[in-house]
Amino acid sequence: MxxxxxxxxxxxxxxxxxxxxxxxxxxxxxxxxxxxxxxxxxxxxxxxxxxxxxxxxxxxxxxxxxxxxxxxxxxxxxxxxxxxxxxxxxxxxxxxxxxxxxxxxxxxxxxxxxxxxxxxxxxxxxxxxxxxxxYTLLVTRPDSPITSCAQAAEASRQRRVLAGISGAMGPDAVVFDQLNREAGARIDTVPYQGGGETMAAVLGGQVELASLNPSEVIGQLRAGELKALCVFADQRYTYPELADVPTSVEQGVPVVFAxxxxxxxxxxxxxxxxxxxxxxxxxxxxxxxxxxxxxxxxxxxxxxxxxxxxxxxxxxxxxxxxxxxx
Known part of the structure; x- marks a missing residue:
């Protein structure tokens, strides 16, 4: 969609x-x-x-x-x-x-x-x-071949990549629009009612990517059910659980949105x-x-x-x- x-x-x-x-x-x-x-x-x-x-x-x-x-x-x-x-x-x-x-x-x-x-x-x-x-995290399942924000943009130019978003007019839509414009990505988005439904769609394989807030996915990251590709920020989080997540800017993707x-x-x-x-x-x-x-x-x-x-x-x-x- x-x-x-x-x-x-x-x-x-x-x-x-x-x-x-x-x-x-x-x-x-x-x-x-x-x-x-x-x-x-x-x-x-x-x-x-x-x-x-x-x-x-x-x-x-x-x-x-x-x-x-x-x-x-x-x-x-x-x-x-x-x-x-x-x-x-x-x-x-x-x-x-x-x-x-x-x-x-x-x-x-x-x-x-x-x-x-x-x-x-x-x-x-x-x-x-x-x-x-x-600041939101770009996340995917651990078995996805995509390992970074830059690779997500590249993959979308080679094949269809679906991303779940919370609502058709919210911050997630803004993030993926910027990713398409600034990084030359061609990611298609599928709107859901909220972060819970969006995360379920990623976990269930209905979509490959999602942009979710850290508090929404920290449990899944700890459990190894999701992996974080980047945070759409110009500086890394200092929280120990998120300190190893690279920024989009580090990966050459000029998308920063909070x-x-x-x-x-x-x-x-x-x-x-x-x-x-x-x-x-x-x-x-x-x-x-x-x-x-x-x-x-x-x-x-x-x-x-x-x-x-x-x-x-x-x-x-x-x-x-x-x-x-x-």
């Missing part, structure tokens, strides 16, 4: 899911704390994906971490999956001005508006904190509410809870707050639009 066809199909499903998300968002307009200078009562951390994935893990870690450094604060997690994240973002759109809502965000915030027409962009929200970067993970709030916040959340995020970034989360998910710590996070989003949007909107 070519990515262009998959994107068109995903757009149709996205429209249906998006309508539901917008409806639920507008219904919640009367949420507690709307327009105030700080949250009143329990806060909701919206996770725009199902429980158990990277975004859910991030959302729960931040929810607990913020509460641990802010006396009296309670943050509950609400999974609102659908539309490859669009349902959750649309729900938050309906909470404009309320300091009682946060959302665990990642690259879908930029990729969805670049790929299909939706009523939101990153500018409609208040950037609070970028947690770090999640999925970011972060936290946003609704747009239109009272300036005092915005400062409240940024201050809380800075305290979280200096806490053991933040360090534990980064280490447990094998992230590269790259915290940024407020306007610095907004600047990062603006720059990353340009890069993603060049790929996803094709």
């Amino acid at each position: 070519r990515r262009s066809r998959a994107t068109a199909a995903a757009a149709g499903a996205l429209a249906v899911a998006l309508a539901a998300g917008c409806a639920s968002g507008s219904a919640g307009e009367s949420a507690a704390g709307t327009g105030g200078p700080r949250p009143v009562g329990p806060v909701t951390m919206v996770v725009p994906f199902a429980a158990g994935g990277g975004s859910d893990i991030a959302g729960r870690a931040v929810a607990d971490g913020l509460a641990s450094v802010t006396p009296g604060l309670r943050v509950d997690v609400d999974n609102r999956e659908g539309g490859q994240g669009a349902v959750g973002y649309s729900y938050l759109l309906g909470k404009r001005g309320s300091p009682n809502f946060l959302l665990a965000t990642e690259t879908s915030l930029l990729a969805i508006p670049a790929a299909v027409e939706v009523p939101f962009s990153h500018r409609d929200y208040t950037p609070i904190m970028k947690l770090g970067h999640d 999925q970011f993970r972060g936290v946003i709030a609704p747009g239109g916040l009272n300036p005092r509410a915005r400062r409240y959340w940024i201050d809380a995020a800075r305290r979280f970034a200096g806490s053991p809870a933040y360090r534990d989360y980064i280490a447990s998910e094998y992230l590269q710590p790259r915290p940024a707050f407020g306007e610095d996070f907004a600047d990062y989003l603006a720059a990353a949007r340009t890069d993603i639009e060049q790929v996803v909107s094709r």
Whole structure:
């Protein structure tokens, strides 16, 4: 399946899911704390994906971490999956001005508006904190003749090579598009619902390659069920389990791409509410809870707050639009 066809199909499903998300968002307009200078009562951390994935893990870690450094604060997690994240973002759109809502965000915030027409962009929200970067690994089965990123590109020019991706419009699609453009590869992609399905497809031999986050595949790498060909980064990971994985750049493949993970709030916040959340995020970034989360998910710590996070989003949007909107 070519990515262009998959994107068109995903757009149709996205429209249906998006309508539901917008409806639920507008219904919640009367949420507690709307327009105030700080949250009143329990806060909701919206996770725009199902429980158990990277975004859910991030959302729960931040929810607990913020509460641990802010006396009296309670943050509950609400999974609102659908539309490859669009349902959750649309729900938050309906909470404009309320300091009682946060959302665990990642690259879908930029990729969805670049790929299909939706009523939101990153500018409609208040950037609070970028947690770090999640550089993906190119993986395959141990019995694959491919042993490096460069060899994967070469093999795809000689025969058909299939790669599994998580969603037709997400970071994995960006990585393989860059690999095709920058390294002359001809890899075809097959979209799955998430990292778990993608990994199952590689293990089962339905596809030969996948671009997966370290936390998703570390168990399979340890067990020898998968082998890592490279990490799409310009520097190696320093974690002992990943230190021996070469970078794409080392192998002569100029593809570097990181999925970011972060936290946003609704747009239109009272300036005092915005400062409240940024201050809380800075305290979280200096806490053991933040360090534990980064280490447990094998992230590269790259915290940024407020306007610095907004600047990062603006720059990353340009890069993603060049790929996803094709």
